[in-house]
Amino acid sequence: MKFLPISFLILALATAAAFAYDPSPLQDICVATNDLDSGVFVNGKFCKDPKQAKADDFLFTGFRIPGNTSNPLGSKVTQAFVDQFPGLNTLGISMARIDFAPGGLNPPHTHPRGTELLVVVEGTLLVGFVTSNQLNNTLFTKVLYKGDVFVFPIGLIHFQLNIGNTYALAFSGLSSQNPGVITIANAVFGAKPPISDDVLTKAFQVDKKVVDYLQAQFWYDNN
16 A cells, blocks of 8 residues: 655644644643653643653654554544643644545544644545534535645534545644544434433424434444
């Protein structure tokens, strides 16, 4: 399987960094640590003493192995957020690898704290995002091919669907160390405790049986 030159991916991620949403770092490095006795609380994570930082703190190897797409969605998102990659703490950027089986879907979701810049490495993806009510929930959608780059503005609902007959692979750069993920179907119909039937039947203008059916489903999380 041939991949795009690594320089292309670096350029794409550098562009994402230019749109960083997180506050600027207050020091050169701030590696996340769970040792509260030796840390200082900055930008959401305790920071390791810079004198104790190691090169491995700034290395993430989780993208070496393809994600397992044998699931109901046919996709797998491998996150390199601050929780998985401590060296990102305070740097205002993160990354994700997205593997797609043929027909695989990364379902409608939002990142409440980050803009996403996606580059297709293999395959053909149908992607899109929907604007807010202020802009009449307009759908912007494109078919992307190998080498194409698409941006999803911060907070807007978006998706990616593999419309090809072969495996597809994409990488995303996000403008936050912890952009967050809200998968729409999971949040609405899989909330714990469940959202009231009265709310959902009126909001979606459907019968209570439809709401009960949807709430009874297993809402798979591909992250």
